[in-house]
Amino acid sequence: MNIQTLSLDPRITVRKPGAPNPEGECVLYWMQRAQRALDNPALDVAVELGNELGKPVVAFLAPVPFHPHANLRHYRFLASGIPDIEEGLSKRNVGFILRTYPDHSLTRFCEQVCPAIVIGDENPLREAEHWRVRAAQDLKVPLWTVDADVVVPSRLLGKEHYGARTIRPRLQALLPQFLVPTKVVKARIPWNKPRTLHSLSAHDDFTAGWPLDRSVSPIEGWHGGTKNALRMLNDFVNYGLRDYPKDRNHPELSRTSRISPYLHFGHIGPLTIAHAVQAASAPAAAKQAFLEQFIVRRELSVNFVRYNSYYDSFECLEPWADRSFARHSGDRRPILYDEKQLEQAETHDPLWNAAQKQMVLTGWMHNYMRMYWAKKILEWSPSVASAYQRAVWLNDRYELDGRDPNGYAGIAWAIVGKHDRPWFERPVFGQVRYMSLASTGRKFDSKSYIAQIGNLERAHV
Ligand SMILES: Cc1cc2nc3c(=O)[nH]c(=O)nc-3n(C[C@H](O)[C@H](O)[C@H](O)COP(=O)(O)OP(=O)(O)OC[C@H]3O[C@@H](n4cnc5c(N)ncnc54)[C@H](O)[C@@H]3O)c2cc1C
Structure with a gap:
């Protein structure tokens, strides 16, 4: 697919238009919300572009302590997902650079690696959106972002929906176009820049010295990462899904998927979950009940936050x-x-x-x-x-x-x-x-x- 056609994909928002810099040395994926190497449409677009342009691909992840209300509990979970990102990207020949506050500047990193184009992922919360708007102003090369954490691209819904009743038919009409299997494509030109570009190892405690709320303790029983998310999904699909309609309103049984923290940190993608549920041997009514929550209710929430600027008041x-x-x-x-x-x-x-x-x-x-x-x-x-x-x-x-x-x-x-x-x-x-x-x-x-x-x-x- 050529670049012009690719840019018309409804999941993509062209934040800074223009042709990729022919002198650029790579395609840069600015990983923010979709912290995974599998079922990540933003990464897929970066790899596709890299292969089209004949350039290597590098993913840049730069956690910062500025997320409102985020504390040690959240950052510890985020950190526990990093080894899976690194391993998964390496299997796809994609480089991985972890930079953390105060060394988190995207523009400074661009000066070092000279990208032809930058691809980011989407997040409807206002702070993350603000960072993308700033990046589009500051970058010297094109910036595209990809709506990677929903099944149906949220901008296709156009406005704030009144409720499940109004959004459901719109989503159902668009599902055949978007709830489709995807291929895992590798970068043709591997990233082989020196590892010194890493400022940290994925296993270091990168929050040391951060101005961070440490009063909320990390949770020992929860470990982030794509592998753990897939294990939880597998357990749920095999043992919990069948009785989901009957058990889901029983807090004492706790038999729902408990996949929400992994979704929040982008350690697992929505297509992976939806496909696993569709392929399960559970009764059709159970699958439908789950997908109603997982697609209709979840994407209604994204729609609300994207189109209602008073979402937290x-x-x-x-x-x-x-x-x-x-x-x-x-x-x-x-x-x-x-x-x-x-x-x-x-x-x-x-x-x-x-x-x-x-x-x-x-x-x-x-x-x-x-x-x-x-x-x-x-x-x-x-x-x-x-x-x-x-x-x-x-x-x-x-x-x-x-x-x-x-x-x-x-x-x-x-x-x-x-x-x-x-x-x-x-x-x-x-x-x-x-x-x-x-x-x-x-x-x-x-x-x-x-x-x-x-x-x-x-x-x-
Ligand atoms: C007051 C209130 C606060 C909430 N706060 C959060 C929150 O901070 N983060 C969060 O992810 N969810 C929140 N929810 C929605 C819902 O309670 C959780 O997503 C769900 O309990 C997570 O457990 P699970 O993964 O086992 O869900 P499951 O029942 O297994 O469902 C799977 C996934 O579907 C989605 N989903 C399920 N139910 C809903 C729903 N009612 N609305 C939207 N999406 C849904 C979630 O992504 C969930 O992980 C809140 C709901 C209420 C009423």
Whole structure:
């Protein structure tokens, strides 16, 4: 495929147009979100271009301590994925350069390796988007970015969708074009520049000396990386998928895939997961239930963050929710907790406390509990605005998969009714859907869940 035709691929956004520099010595892949060597459309585009231009390909990964709410827990998980990236890229003849803060400058790296063109991946969060806009201004060669972490390129959806009901038919119409097998292509010209271009080994603790929040401990039981992600996927497809529709709302069973941290850090690609689920021997209804969450709900979240600039504040709400909250702004809130009490799981509600502890101790909370958890934060906070801000802060701080479009969409769903519909009017919540301790606790074996978290807590002491 020639370069002109390739640039028209709907997954690609041409950020800085122009012909690749004929004097360039390589094609540079600026790896940001898609931290993997397999099922990575951005890397595939870089390799295809390298082969077309007859140049080697090098991937540049430069972790920095500036991601809002990121702390030691997140960076440790990121770091544990690096050896798999290095190994996978080497199998594809692609070079790998890891540079870390304060030696993270893309433009400085370009001066050293002289690329013909730079390819990046996409991330709808505002800070990452800002870095790409800056890069397009600063680079002297073309910059393309590739939407590598969704099945259907998010820009094809064009605008913010109201909910699953409106986005589902659009996604389903586009799936035959994008949910297709891909080939693993190797770079024809191997990268053979001296290793001295590495400023670090993949195994070093690159956060040493960083101005970083170290108050949230890393999670010993979670190890990042593509190999671990594939193992989790395999286990889920063989043992969990069959009963997904029945078990997915049972926090005490914990039989969902738990693949979200790997997706968040880009250690596994969405096509790999969707293909594995489609090929599984599980009943069709189970596959459909999983793909509804994994494609429709997940890509609805990406759509929300990409097209609603208020995604991390209550102002992202729909007009019906705004009107409804205005009617209830003076409602009495009989129980109020401050941030510290919430963070330390010191509420009167044993189910909520268990959920909060699951997140703090394990870096992950079950979906059903996430819904309940956020709704109670609304009930126990002085205002909708403060509830939203507290939920974002706690979620981003403790969840390994936090700081993700899914997190903002989940919080928006629970607190301001985003992607939901108006329900019956009630105090504080207005028309936003309510969840009570009594009814939530009856839907699954909540005693068993609370007991499991209690055991976990004792094991941590
Ligand atoms: C208040 C709240 C906060 C949340 N915070 C986050 C977050 O920070 N990061 C995050 O990745 N998810 C978040 N979610 C969405 C969902 O709870 C998690 O993605 C899911 O629990 C992860 O577990 P799993 O991988 O076992 O999911 P599975 O059920 O096995 O699903 C597989 C994948 O599909 C996607 N998915 C599943 N359910 C949803 C959903 N409801 N919405 C969007 N995508 C979904 C996820 O990528 C998930 O990893 C939040 C939801 C709520 C209500």
